[in-house]
Amino acid sequence: xxxxxxxxxxxxxxxxxxxxxxxxxxxxxxxxxxxxxxxxxxxxxxxxxxxxxxxxxxxxxxxxxxxxxxxxxxxxxxxxxxxxxxxxxxxxxxxxxxxxxxxxxxxxxxxxxxxxxxxxxxxxxxxxxxxxxxxxxxxxxxxxxxxxxxxxxxxxxxxxxxxxxxxxxxxxxxxxxxxxxxxxxxxxxxxxxxxxxxxxxxxxxxxxxxxxxxxxxxxxxxxxxxxxxxxxxxxxxxxxxxxxxxxxxxxxxxxxxxxxxxxxxxxxxxxxxxxxxxxxxxxxxxxxxxxxxxxxxxxxxxxxxxxxxxxxxxxxx
Numbered sequence: 001x002x003x004x005x006x007x008x009x010x011x012x013x014x015x016x017x018x019x020x021x022x023x024x025x026x027x028x029x030x031x032x033x034x035x036x037x038x039x040x041x042x043x044x045x046x047x048x049x050x051x052x053x054x055x056x057x058x059x060x061x062x063x064x065x066x067x068x069x070x071x072x073x074x075x076x077x078x079x080x081x082x083x084x085x086x087x088x089x090x091x092x093x094x095x096x097x098x099x100x101x102x103x104x105x106x107x108x109x110x111x112x113x114x115x116x117x118x119x120x121x122x123x124x125x126x127x128x129x130x131x132x133x134x135x136x137x138x139x140x141x142x143x144x145x146x147x148x149x150x151x152x153x154x155x156x157x158x159x160x161x162x163x164x165x166x167x168x169x170x171x172x173x174x175x176x177x178x179x180x181x182x183x184x185x186x187x188x189x190x191x192x193x194x195x196x197x198x199x200x201x202x203x204x205x206x207x208x209x210x211x212x213x214x215x216x217x218x219x220x221x222x223x224x225x226x227x228x229x230x231x232x233x234x235x236x237x238x239x240x241x242x243x244x245x246x247x248x249x250x251x252x253x254x255x256x257x258x259x260x261x262x263x264x265x266x267x268x269x270x271x272x273x274x275x276x277x278x279x280x281x282x283x284x285x286x287x288x289x290x291x292x293x294x295x296x297x298x299x300x301x302x303x304x305x306x307x308x309x310x311x312x313x314x315x316x317x
Contacts, residue, residue: 018222025161025224028098028106033087033113040084047076086118093128097164107160123164129156129228132171134179136234139186141201146238149186149201153178153216153230162224170223177219178230185212191237201235208232261301269296 054069089112090096096108100120108114109127116122133152141147155174157163163170185208186201193200201208209231217227273289 021162021166023104023161023165025159026106027109029110030114030116033115036115040080043076043080047073082118086115088122089113095125095127095160096122097125097160098122104161125160127157132175132178134182137183138238139183141186142190145191147191148236148238149182150234151182151230151232154228155225157224158226159224167223173223174220174225178216181215181219265297265301269293
């Protein structure tokens, strides 16, 4: 017999095949706690009083009534103690998962004193917002370069029944699945983009963060956990390749800067030739135009200052 599955999609073809949850949360409410507390005190104090009265009656010779009170008194005390097992105080940001003989009965989320069946068992679970920061993981990016990456995820228990019954330890489950998602994202994208429009971990932080949040949410949904936000807290090349990659980045920046300088210089030379021809300042043949273009490009594209040479002869000497 096979177990049905649900496909949980996050983003960009990522899917996680998890078993269909057997238990989902349902909210229940118990009896008001303060009146039941008064009843417990009444039973305990009343039982003690009856036991004392029964002892006094036996000393006075009223044996039948004394024995009855001596029996009734402890019964009331035991009843009060039994009823006290059903008293619970639910703090804000917490819930109680109620079980009766192993069966899930429901979850109490209303804060304050409450009373439920004393034969049930209650497990306390926090519904407060938490955060988890992963250890710095050393992984390879999509290009095979070793990088160091860490992230923090902000999460909250949304379905208490799933958190208790679907996984062994939901906090450990969130920690492991978060680290798995971080490693998967790091392996899926390069650290730096090498072409136009390619996504990278360094240049597309917002998009990568959204994908990371979606993947973590898909992985921890079976534990009844809702991911509020996730952020990458550390992203760097591993120390053994950091210096080489820095030189590569610097070389890429130099090439990009030179390309921009050349494009600007060509535009300025073209504008200069057009203005000279438009205003008929001087007539230049093709050879002199080429010489002028060469000189202007040297001046505009050089990485150091040029030394001017004054021509005291004619244009062709």
